[in-house]
Amino acid sequence: MKQIILILFLIISLTSFSQENYNSETYNVTLGDIETNTFKKDSTANALVIYEQGNSYVDKQKYDLRTEIKHKIKILNKEGFDNANVTIYLYKSKDRKQKVEDIIATTYNKVNGKVTKSNLTVKNIFREEYNENYTLVKFTLPNIKEGSVITYSYKLISPFMFKYKGWDFQDEIPKLYSEYKTSIPANWLYHIKLVGGKKLTINDYEIKKGCLQMFNGASADCGNSIFAMKDIPAFIEEDYMTTKSNYLARIEYELETFRDMDGTIKHYTKTWKDVDKEFRTDKEIGKQLKKSIEIETLLSSDIINETDLFKKAQAIYKYVQNTYTWNDRYRIFKDVSIKNLLKNKSGNVSSINILLHNLLKESNINAKPILVSTRNNGFPTKIFPVISDFNYLIVQATINEKSYLLDATDSYLNFGDIPFRCLNQYGRLLDFKNGSEWINLKPSKPSNIYYKADLQIDENNIISGVVNSRRTGYHAINRKKKYHKNENEFLEKLENRYPYLEISGFEVASNAINSLDFRESYNIEYNYDSAGNNMYLNPFFVTFFKENPFKLQERTYPIDFGYKDTYFYSFKLTLNDNYTIIETPQDLNVSLPNESGRLLFSSKKIGNTLNIMLKINFKKAIYDAEYYPYLKEFMNKIVNIQTNSVILLRKNN
Structure with a gap:
């Protein structure tokens, strides 16, 4: 028997060895x-x-x-x-x-x-x-x-x-x-x-x-x-x-x-000093940046006579944003023409944002162009100039010692916002007088999602109530674009997303396409599951993450959200005398390493009222690859909370 076991062990060992014998x-x-x-x-x-x-x-x-x-x-x-x-x-x-x-x-x-x-x-x-x-x-x-x-x-x-x-x-x-x-x-x-x-x-x-x-x-x-x-x-x-x-x-x-x-x-590789000099004399971008604009022919007298520089800059930004249409082309070093933009009312990224730059400068506002490489284009090389690395151009305006990043190609953006595609860590600020420099590209305001659901069970045991939501930053921009593209389709998708809800009275409070936030409210009637005297409710009819986006065994590159953000969900259920709360989800408090993120989940019973709260906070825009296993588990807990949380109510006899 010992000999047989030894032979089997050797066979298994040799087989295992041969399996990886590359x-x-x-x-x-x-x-x-x-x-x-x-x-x-x-x-x-x-x-x-x-x-x-x-x-x-x-x-x-x-x-x-x-x-x-x-x-x-x-x-x-x-x-x-x-x-x-x-x-x-x-x-x-x-x-x-x-x-x-x-x-x-x-x-x-x-x-x-x-x-x-x-x-x-x-x-x-x-x-x-x-x-x-x-x-x-x-x-x-x-x-x-x-x-x-x-x-x-x-x-x-x-x-x-x-x-x-x-x-x-x-x-x-x-x-x-x-x-x-x-x-x-x-x-x-x-x-x-x-x-x-x-x-x-x-x-x-x-x-x-x-x-x-x-x-x-x-x-x-x-x-x-x-x-x-x-x-x-x-x-x-x-x-x-x-x-x-x-x-x-x-x-x-x-x-x-x-x-x-x-x-x-x-010499093939130049210094930034050499590149700055070339830009000053460049026939395309350099010439256009120095082009004089007769502001009286473009701007209204109200804008020209505005004495508050911040208000004037905002008005100029809105003028360019609302008057000229981006043709979806970048072309920052080729086919740049303010003349053609003014004629056709449409142009590429550089033409639109250089017009914005020139109008700001003509109005005595400190403005400088910034070369950017978009998220899909890759990081620009920092150790030496590689101009071909850049494919986009935005503007920095400095007013009262505060700087604002501007891009007038998107009518949904607010003053101080840049498109998500530009959030690629850093760009090159061109300053022909003092020399160019690298600057960080960061959002000007937080991006958050807030939901508040206030429900009650009436005397007929029908669960109904009101849902209010508010989005800010990039969450608001994304939501506004979906809503204004097709309002009927937006509402239809909202109703189809929650088949166990009856939605009515949908309203949008912040209706302007460039409003600072996006607010919705609507009435719901909740169709619940019951088994005998028991009623089972999942309080999360709104889910921030339907599934864990992180599925790899190992990730060797950073997790880049683009911006810091917070998700907040509040659920309040007021019971009638027919039901008693038997079971609620367990509380949870989880942090990412170095306090770089937090997950808070709690449920509290106060009299005949149940309050549930979920808060998810990502405190970093970019997490190094070392955070991946922690983020993966963090997301698992979030998805589990939203899909498996159950409130058990029992009918009083």
Whole structure:
């Protein structure tokens, strides 16, 4: 018996070992790669990069940039088949273009105990002219099955040394090992930026003497680097985040200086001082910012003669906001024209907000433009100017030593508000006199939701009452847009959302589209569940979160709500003499770490009245990834309270 147990233990041990026997050290496919069909670290993974490598260097004869790329991927199930579809993007300009050579792709399967290989043929490689800047080369690995291992490699040839090849360590599937080798001649000086916050497993650097010989006999040393990461989790997008390009672990290159073999130097990366100077003389944005406006032809005499600068700024803002329509285009560095805006009454972001800027300045109000990168566009680089990072422009007005952020493209915004799309942490304030600077982009006012329900059970045992709600900040803006877009549809959705409620007498108190808040009130009749003499009520016919938005096992990027907010729900039920309160939900008081959030839930019986209160407070706009497990549990408790809270009433005999 002991021998049998020992044999079984060895079999189980060997089986467990073989299940994770991937060869992540080389590109070569091993039997372990083929026979292993699980990935314990991420049971949700549909495919897995076992090994990948990139190697970039300058060719010694043609002096172009060459990158040799290799991928080895395990297909774990059918949902992972898409990883066998490969697209290579080739950049092109008017007179130069990237090329790809030496595409080799193979699929490995184990059939009837034997390993089979299926090779990609040249006729199954396709080219597609995608747009004026890119050509696509596409292919699909042949004979894909669950459990297949695929390998593919190719050489990318680029004449664009200013655009040194970057490397993505992280993707939508997990990776066991990702390595990038670079060899950069010393006469090319790049800014190297590691994005995503994950640490390198390998970060080696050495200088190789005389690695590149030029036609005139000159030579250059090279800086050779090896960057690598191991055990990289899949990047899965989830609610409450900015664009994933902010967080994907990768390495990027920005050319700073090129020194030619004849000694001439060309600077590509400039300082902000240089950029400020260029903006002052720019034919598009710079010219428009300096454009003189005859305010008498645009503004009413009441606005022009207003002596209170704050009231005057508000009036100018409303004029631009209500007179000119945004055409949904950003185009901050191109097609910027105040002249066309005045003529057509419609224009892009820059045209509208530069008009606002110029009108404020002409009215002796301190105004400056701010370059912004929207939430979907990614964070702008801070360590050196990369103007292409920006895609939006807003205005800062400073009145009586207080600054206001302004955007006149949205008629629902109040003075001092900017659209949610602009809440991307920071922007660049342009000051052509004192020099530009980074500023924080924060909401001007709190964003809250308040609900108050006051119900009673009448002599006929009908539960009815009044619900009042109030929203402020971005919650108000979102609600106003839904309501004013189609009032009938808004009310219909409200009624359909709560099928066990009869809603009547719906009213909106703050009806203006740019009102500071949004207030609703309506009457309800509550259809309750009963079983014999018992009545069961869920007091939360209004739910702030229907389900937990946080479902990942692990989240490696911040939770970005955009703004701090508070949710408050008050429920009051007054009973008649026919019913007695038997059971109420349990109280709860939960805090997030460092008092960065709080959940309060309480129920109190006072005579024949029951009062229930729920308050949720997120005290931070952005939570670091370390908060994720706490926020996940925090949300679980919120959802549980709203869906499972029950009031038990018993009928008096």
